[in-house]
Amino acid sequence: xxxxxxxxxxxxxxxxxxxxxxxxxxxxxxxxxxxxxxxxxxxxxxxxxxxxxxxxxxxxxxxxxxxxxxxxxxxxxxxxxxxxxxxxxxxxxxxxxxxxxxxxxxxxxxxxxxxxxxxxxxxxxxxxxxxxxxxxxxxxxxxxxxxxxxxxxxxxxxxxxxxxxxxxxxxxxxxxxxxxxxxxxxxxxxxxxxxxxxxxxxxxxxxxxxxxxxxxxxxxxxxxxxxxxxxxxxxxx
Numbered sequence: 001x002x003x004x005x006x007x008x009x010x011x012x013x014x015x016x017x018x019x020x021x022x023x024x025x026x027x028x029x030x031x032x033x034x035x036x037x038x039x040x041x042x043x044x045x046x047x048x049x050x051x052x053x054x055x056x057x058x059x060x061x062x063x064x065x066x067x068x069x070x071x072x073x074x075x076x077x078x079x080x081x082x083x084x085x086x087x088x089x090x091x092x093x094x095x096x097x098x099x100x101x102x103x104x105x106x107x108x109x110x111x112x113x114x115x116x117x118x119x120x121x122x123x124x125x126x127x128x129x130x131x132x133x134x135x136x137x138x139x140x141x142x143x144x145x146x147x148x149x150x151x152x153x154x155x156x157x158x159x160x161x162x163x164x165x166x167x168x169x170x171x172x173x174x175x176x177x178x179x180x181x182x183x184x185x186x187x188x189x190x191x192x193x194x195x196x197x198x199x200x201x202x203x204x205x206x207x208x209x210x211x212x213x214x215x216x217x218x219x220x221x222x223x224x225x226x227x228x229x230x231x232x233x234x235x236x237x
Contacts, residue, residue, distance in 0.1 A: 004118060005029045005045060009038045009052040009064070010080070019051070022107045023114070038064040042071065049076045049118060051110075054100075076117045080105075108226070109183040109193045116187075134173040136232050137215040143170045150214050159211050164189055168204050172220065172230040182227040 006028050010016030013034070020030045033041045038052070052065050065077055079100040099113050132143040138152045146166040150157045161169065167189045171180055182201070183193050190197040205220055205228060212218045217233040 004048045005031070006114070007038065007042060007045070007047045007050045008032045009050065010034070011053050016053075019107070019110070023111070026111055028114070039067055042068050047075065048121075049078070049114060051078045051080065051114075053080045074121075076121060078110075078113060078117070106183055106193060108181050109187070112181065112183045112187055131174070134170070134176075136173060136176065136212070136230065137218040139212065139215060139218065141169060141173060148211055152214075157214070161211075165204055165207060168201070169208055172208070172228065176230050176232055179223055179229050180227045185227065 004027075006023060008016060008020060008023070008030050010019065010032065011034060016032050016034075020032045023030045031041055031045060031047075038050075042050075050065070050068060065079075068075060069077070080103060081100050082103045099117065101110060101113065134141040134143070138150055140149045140151070141147070142149075143166060146161045146163070148159045148161060148169065168185060171185055171188060182198065186193040186197050186201060190200065205222075209220050212220070219231045219233075221229045221231055223229055
């Protein structure tokens with residue numbers, strides 16, 4: 001798959017440099033420009049997405065985004081906004097945005113939004129979109145029924161999960177033995193990534209750990225600052 005090219009318009013040089021390095025580490029090509037240079041850079045290259053800062057010092061970047069949209073009506077644009085931006089400006093750019101992210105934000109959250117928008121644009125079809133049956137250690141999980149079943153040595157135990165427990169367990173199963181990003185899970189299930197939804201998810205992870213405690217090979221590990229990993233260890237000697 002060819003590398004995606006992002007135009008990043010950020011007035012804060014330090015933040016812009018950090019975001020550029022972060023996106024490049026995640027296999028994106030990034031052109032970083034400052035206020036007033038967006039149109040010139042846009043005309044020189046073929047971009048698949050724009051990230052444009054729109055705070056009180058860079059409100060004129062909205063005018064640049066309007067011009068960019070005229071050149072390519074289908075080009076996705078993510079706006080970065082601060083609490084100081086006026087309601088009038090917000091009302092304007094809502095008519096042409098794909099998404100906006102309020103500062104300060106988690107870089108993983110930005111990455112998730114970029115990936116989600118580009119998947120929609122490309123018509124990407126998730127091969128696991130309809131998967132509902134999972135085996136994890138001695139557990140079988142039916143997502144359609146929201147039933148987690150443990151069966152071993154004649155013992156059979158069934159637990160009916162709540163809707164959020166079920167969705168979180170499915171994401172963990174889809175990413176078994178791999179990192180499930182906190183931001184990804186929060187946006188998929190809670191539709192928000194903030195302190196309160198984060199604490200709520202921690203509670204649900206604790207509940208899932210209790211459901212899975214009968215098999216010592218299974219554990220949900222907290223990867224500090226990044227997310228969770230459902231480990232399904234091989235049979236221990």
